[in-house]
Amino acid sequence: MISLIARRIVELLLLLVGISFLVFSSMYIAPGDPSTMIGGPTATESDLENIRDNLGLNDPFLVQYGRYVKNAVQGDFGYSYQTKQSVYEAIAVRFPNTLKLAIASMIVAIIIGIVTGLISALRHNTWLDATSTTFALAGISIPNFWLGALLILVFAVNLQWLPVGGMDQPLYTWEGIKQLILPAITLGTGSAAMIARMTRSSILEVAKADYIRTARAKGLKEGKVIWIHTLKNAMIPVITVIGLNFGLLLGGTIITEKVFAINGVGRLMIDAIAMRDFPLVQGSVLLVATLFVVVNLVVDIVYTFIDPRINYD
Numbered sequence: 001m002i003s004l005i006a007r008r009i010v011e012l013l014l015l016l017v018g019i020s021f022l023v024f025s026s027m028y029i030a031p032g033d034p035s036t037m038i039g040g041p042t043a044t045e046s047d048l049e050n051i052r053d054n055l056g057l058n059d060p061f062l063v064q065y066g067r068y069v070k071n072a073v074q075g076d077f078g079y080s081y082q083t084k085q086s087v088y089e090a091i092a093v094r095f096p097n098t099l100k101l102a103i104a105s106m107i108v109a110i111i112i113g114i115v116t117g118l119i120s121a122l123r124h125n126t127w128l129d130a131t132s133t134t135f136a137l138a139g140i141s142i143p144n145f146w147l148g149a150l151l152i153l154v155f156a157v158n159l160q161w162l163p164v165g166g167m168d169q170p171l172y173t174w175e176g177i178k179q180l181i182l183p184a185i186t187l188g189t190g191s192a193a194m195i196a197r198m199t200r201s202s203i204l205e206v207a208k209a210d211y212i213r214t215a216r217a218k219g220l221k222e223g224k225v226i227w228i229h230t231l232k233n234a235m236i237p238v239i240t241v242i243g244l245n246f247g248l249l250l251g252g253t254i255i256t257e258k259v260f261a262i263n264g265v266g267r268l269m270i271d272a273i274a275m276r277d278f279p280l281v282q283g284s285v286l287l288v289a290t291l292f293v294v295v296n297l298v299v300d301i302v303y304t305f306i307d308p309r310i311n312y313d
Contacts, residue, residue, distance in 0.1 A: 008297045012290065019289045020072070020282065024065050027278045034081050034276040055081070068282070077286075078279035080272075087283035091265060095287070097167045098264035101187065101256065102249040104180045108188035109195055110242060116192070117199025117238075118231070124204060132196060139193025148186040148259035155182060165260035183260045187253060191245040198241045202234040209233075243299030247292035 035051040036043070043051075052058045056067065071078065077087040120132035156164040162178050169176035206212065207230055215225045254266035265284055272280035 008293065008300075012293045015289060015293060016286055017069075020069065020286060021065065023282050023285045024068060024278075025061075027276075027281060028061055028064070030276075032276050034278060037276050038081050072286075077283040080280050081277045082275055087279045090268065090280060091283055091287055094263055094265050094268050097262055098250065098253055098257070098266060100167070100171055100180065101183055101253055101262060101264060102246065104184035105188035105191065105249050106242070106246050108184050109191035109245065112188070112192040113195025114199050114238070117196040118203065120196065120200040121203035121207070122226070129200075132200070136193040136197045139189045139196075142189065144186055144190070144255045145259055147189060148183070148256060151182045151186060152259070165262065167260075167262045167264075183256050183262060186259070187249060187256045191242075191249065194245060195238060195241055199234070199238050202237045203230060206230050206234040239299055239302055243295050243302075247295040250288060250291045250295070 033048070033052075034055070035048040035057065038051050039047050049058075056064055059067075068078070075088075079086055080090055083090070116132045116135060120129045123129050152164055155162045162182055163175075165179075165183075167176075167179050167183075169179055171177065171180070212225065212229055215229050216222075220229075253262075253264055254270050256262070257264045257267040258270070265287065269281060269284040271277075272284065
């Protein structure tokens with residue numbers, strides 16, 4: 001276990017270096033000039049040149065990248081070109097909203113996905129199976145922006161049961177929970193569909209195993225065969241899908257945050273790209289990459305608790 005954690009930390013460091021280089025290179029060669037965004041339409045060429053000098057944008061690429069890495073290692077990710085706010089502070093303010101949305105969406109996805117997949121597998125080739133398969137295909141196919149707009153129209157505008165958007169209330173209040181419901185369903189539907197499909201196929205595969213037939217031959221109750229022997233052994237590929245989807249949700253909330261006017265990291269990232277705010281883009285991408293690797297490390301650790309035969313040493 002210790003070797004696994006050490007190996008993943010090394011992988012994380014190498015990944016962050018690679019991602020930082022790719023993101024920095026992409027922003028460097030992308031069309032547009034941050035100085036024009038900062039100076040505004042009234043800035044003269046002399047003003048723009050002074051802005052570039054102050055930001056170090058006239059330095060060679062490797063000098064700029066080396067300076068960024070040196071500062072990042074010291075915990076300094078720079079300041080936003082637009083707001084002059086520290087990148088760390090800008091992300092720290094918005095990250096709790098993204099994290100709450102991702103966790104709520106994952107809870108929705110796990111509950112719906114596992115229950116739907118389990119019912120589908122236990123009622124294989126019945127109308128329940130066909131219904132769940134249709135749900136899975138629809139969940140993967142429906143775009144988030146369309147589903148979000150539809151949910152807002154039905155439950156916020158017409159029925160007025162839930163708020164249109166925003167996430168400015170504490171989570172422990174009823175208003176805070178209500179603000180999470182629609183965006184969590186919007187973001188979690190696609191993941192729920194994938195989890196349902198994986199749960200169904202994994203259970204059907206495990207159900208053919210010899211030890212399942214042996215358990216039934218011993219006279220074990222069907223409930224115990226399903227919950228203890230079948231479902232537990234079928235969960236490893238399902239957990240893999242859950243872990244990957246949770247990592248993607250942490251970085252893929254951009255559209256949902258836009259639709260529901262949530263002040264999160266995804267919305268911050270897309271606004272920073274539009275404004276050519278290099279430090280914010282780089283800091284946001286590095287955060288998402290770090291979280292993705294950490295989530296996958298947690299998934300690997302969970303494997304060992306589900307199946308003690310798995311050994312990473």
